[in-house]
Amino acid sequence: MAFRTARNLAYFSNYIRNYSTNGPLVNVTVNEKSGFATATLQRPSVNSLNLELLTEISHTLQQLEKNKCRGLILTSASNKVFSAGLDLFELHKPNADKIKQMWSTLQEVWIKLYGSSYPTVAVVNGHAPAGGCMLALSCEYRVMLNNFIIGLNEAQIGFSAPMWLIDGMRNTIGSRQAEFALTAGTLFKTEEALKIGLVDEVAQSKEEAIEKAEKFLNKFAKIPPHARSMTKAALRGANIQALVRNKDEEVRSYVDFVTDSQFQDSLGEFIELNLKQKLSK
Numbered sequence: 001m002a003f004r005t006a007r008n009l010a011y012f013s014n015y016i017r018n019y020s021t022n023g024p025l026v027n028v029t030v031n032e033k034s035g036f037a038t039a040t041l042q043r044p045s046v047n048s049l050n051l052e053l054l055t056e057i058s059h060t061l062q063q064l065e066k067n068k069c070r071g072l073i074l075t076s077a078s079n080k081v082f083s084a085g086l087d088l089f090e091l092h093k094p095n096a097d098k099i100k101q102m103w104s105t106l107q108e109v110w111i112k113l114y115g116s117s118y119p120t121v122a123v124v125n126g127h128a129p130a131g132g133c134m135l136a137l138s139c140e141y142r143v144m145l146n147n148f149i150i151g152l153n154e155a156q157i158g159f160s161a162p163m164w165l166i167d168g169m170r171n172t173i174g175s176r177q178a179e180f181a182l183t184a185g186t187l188f189k190t191e192e193a194l195k196i197g198l199v200d201e202v203a204q205s206k207e208e209a210i211e212k213a214e215k216f217l218n219k220f221a222k223i224p225p226h227a228r229s230m231t232k233a234a235l236r237g238a239n240i241q242a243l244v245r246n247k248d249e250e251v252r253s254y255v256d257f258v259t260d261s262q263f264q265d266s267l268g269e270f271i272e273l274n275l276k277q278k279l280s281k
């Protein structure tokens with residue numbers, strides 16, 4: 001194929017890069033000029049994290065690392081929900097093998113996103129409870145749109161967030177606020193989240209949020225990427241290593257916990273109370 005113009009060439013290379021990372025549940029576009037990638041979660045209707053979506057996010061992060069991504073903006077195709085967290089219908093009356101894979105892939109996603117060598121921003125353009133908040137917290141910067149909620153509400157559902165996520169929350173909002181928030185399973189409105197430092201900026205539209213995200217990523221334009229990533233690794237490495245050491249044990253105890261009848265009862269009640277779609281009896 002002959003490239004008649006530089007524009008044609010740029011279009012083709014953009015196509016190749018999109019092609020290599022895109023899947024049905026995560027759309028990735030790369031701005032050839034800035035080198036920034038935008039990964040858009042698009043699992044209808046609320047980007048709940050089932051095994052398929054988690055696997056695709058994990059694959060996307062791996063590809064971005066391999067392609068020496070200059071910066072990532074993580075966002076949602078929905079204008080109401082960034083991500084509703086783990087797929088609660090898949091946690092209810094589960095297949096133990098699938099739950100095992102789900103948790104292990106969730107750990108992988110956190111390790112890759114929290115530990116990425118490139119800078120990351122979450123454009124939180126919708127609600128972000130539990131696993132949705134986890135994705136946003138793994139990024140280095142959060143820009144959130146007004147009138148949504150974000151937080152780690154695991155306690156309300158009947159379990160505790162894992163240690164690595166508690167540490168992420170603590171590092172972001174401080175120990176005292178983290179203790180209040182996690183023990184009560186608080187979901188914060190955008191303005192409240194800004195006040196406690198759970199999000200960094202508020203935007204009125206997705207376009208404005210993307211602009212703010214790019215402005216954050218551009219701060220690193222003159223910083224040598226290896227110096228930036230070494231510093232990030234020094235700051236985040238201990239948390240990652242703690243999970244890596246305990247990965248299999250955590251999966252085992254999580255599977256035991258989720259399959260226990262006491263948790264299943266409390267999850268069933270939560271679903272009945274909070275989600276429109278009722279359980280099939």
Ligand SMILES: CCCC/C=C\CC(=O)SCCNC(=O)CCNC(=O)[C@H](O)C(C)(C)COP(=O)(O)OP(=O)(O)OC[C@H]1O[C@@H](n2cnc3c(N)ncnc32)[C@H](O)[C@@H]1OP(=O)(O)O
Pocket residue numbers: 045046048080081083084085086087088089106127129130131132134153154157160161162165274275276277278
């Ligand atoms: C994260 C790492 C460690 C911790 C591990 C796990 C923690 C978790 O992630 S557990 C998941 C916790 N998630 C929640 O508590 C969110 C529950 N959902 C909501 O609060 C609301 O749905 C939400 C605020 C996200 C959106 O509200 P609405 O815009 O009003 O939408 P609906 O409530 O009508 O929901 C639309 C549609 O989506 C289904 N849904 C919502 N959340 C989930 C979910 N987590 N899993 C699966 N499905 C979900 C809901 O049932 C509706 O379905 P339909 O009735 O078929 O339309």
